[in-house]
Amino acid sequence: MSLDELAVETCSWAFGNSGTRFKVFAQPGVPRDPYEKLADAAQVHAYTGAAPSVALHIPWDRVDDYAHLARYAGELGLRIGAINSNTFQDDGYRLGSVCHPDPAIRRQAVDHLLECVDIMDATGSPELKLWFADGTNYPGQDDIRARQDRLAEALAEVYARLGEGQRLLLEYKLFEPSFYTTDVPDWGTAYAHCLKLGPKAQVVVDTGHHAPGVNIEFIVAFLLREGRLGGFDFNSRFYADDDLMVGAADPFQLFRILAEVLREPSGGIAFMLDQCHNIEPKIPGQIRSVLNVQEAAAKVLRIDRAALSAAQREGDVLAANAVLMDAFNTDVRPALAEFRAAKGLDPDPMAAYARSGYFAKICAERVGGAQAGWGA
Ligand code: LRH
Numbered sequence: 001m002s003l004d005e006l007a008v009e010t011c012s013w014a015f016g017n018s019g020t021r022f023k024v025f026a027q028p029g030v031p032r033d034p035y036e037k038l039a040d041a042a043q044v045h046a047y048t049g050a051a052p053s054v055a056l057h058i059p060w061d062r063v064d065d066y067a068h069l070a071r072y073a074g075e076l077g078l079r080i081g082a083i084n085s086n087t088f089q090d091d092g093y094r095l096g097s098v099c100h101p102d103p104a105i106r107r108q109a110v111d112h113l114l115e116c117v118d119i120m121d122a123t124g125s126p127e128l129k130l131w132f133a134d135g136t137n138y139p140g141q142d143d144i145r146a147r148q149d150r151l152a153e154a155l156a157e158v159y160a161r162l163g164e165g166q167r168l169l170l171e172y173k174l175f176e177p178s179f180y181t182t183d184v185p186d187w188g189t190a191y192a193h194c195l196k197l198g199p200k201a202q203v204v205v206d207t208g209h210h211a212p213g214v215n216i217e218f219i220v221a222f223l224l225r226e227g228r229l230g231g232f233d234f235n236s237r238f239y240a241d242d243d244l245m246v247g248a249a250d251p252f253q254l255f256r257i258l259a260e261v262l263r264e265p266s267g268g269i270a271f272m273l274d275q276c277h278n279i280e281p282k283i284p285g286q287i288r289s290v291l292n293v294q295e296a297a298a299k300v301l302r303i304d305r306a307a308l309s310a311a312q313r314e315g316d317v318l319a320a321n322a323v324l325m326d327a328f329n330t331d332v333r334p335a336l337a338e339f340r341a342a343k344g345l346d347p348d349p350m351a352a353y354a355r356s357g358y359f360a361k362i363c364a365e366r367v368g369g370a371q372a373g374w375g376a
């Protein structure tokens, strides 16, 4: 992959208000509907040239006419990316959704997933991204294996509904909101379900969904080798699912992950952001995140692969490590500024956006109405 081909998918919910269980801090100028979220996402693409699609989350982005929304995205120079389901906010989902003991609740959840595929048909989106909050909080609360049976049954029904060119991306997460079992807790569980489903089912690696110390690039290498890496939910964390800006907490980890992905043509791997800008301004937060992925990718593209393979073959541990560290320690910012200028973009997207006056404009315009958020 060349830097020109690098495309990072922003996420609609990053432009809305978000927070923690302690507080959601509302910010001025926050969008009130999916159209305003798309307008903000278009700003990220306008200044980075590398964010041509935006993921939606249903029902947070529910509209009457999804085809009209997709056309509006097109007018903004964007396309609708992954459609994210939400089976974690209805009162009925207290004990789970597709894994719930009650078949009526499972039916409700599967019907929502099928509605998301209808939305993919209307928006032309190729990806259905499934994350399930399903799990238990206490030993004995439910039958762990029976829940897997229910999950497999639901996934099979949704998989069968997928149309031409559509795929299902299954996301795993170690814990939260469940604190004893999570029904899709790790890459192995997601991978096993995808294998059972078929070739249109792949795994999403959310960089915030692992136990501390897990080597994520190993998981990435393994899934790539199996052809089952569907994409990433990029963010970063110091502790748990902090959903901070990708590359902010651990730029070396992002570099190591991309070093595995960019070894080969990585077409078909979705680079999505899944973040919450709880205290920082949202559009600059997304711009900074896209730039962080670009910088990490630019460093990775400087890895001398021939020298690396030679050192690895010869078992020259230090030489092999040095090849990677040389690339990581390369300051790619001047080259990226030139790369942007050559594409007719401002070399400093953050400064260009700040000078644009867009923020002041939306703060003045977006008065009244309800600001978008997680609605949790
Ligand atoms: C769950 C998750 C999932 C989304 C949500 C916004 O933690 O990572 O990808 O549905 O965040």
Ligand code: MN
Pocket: 131, 171, 206, 233, 274
């Ligand atoms: Mn995620």
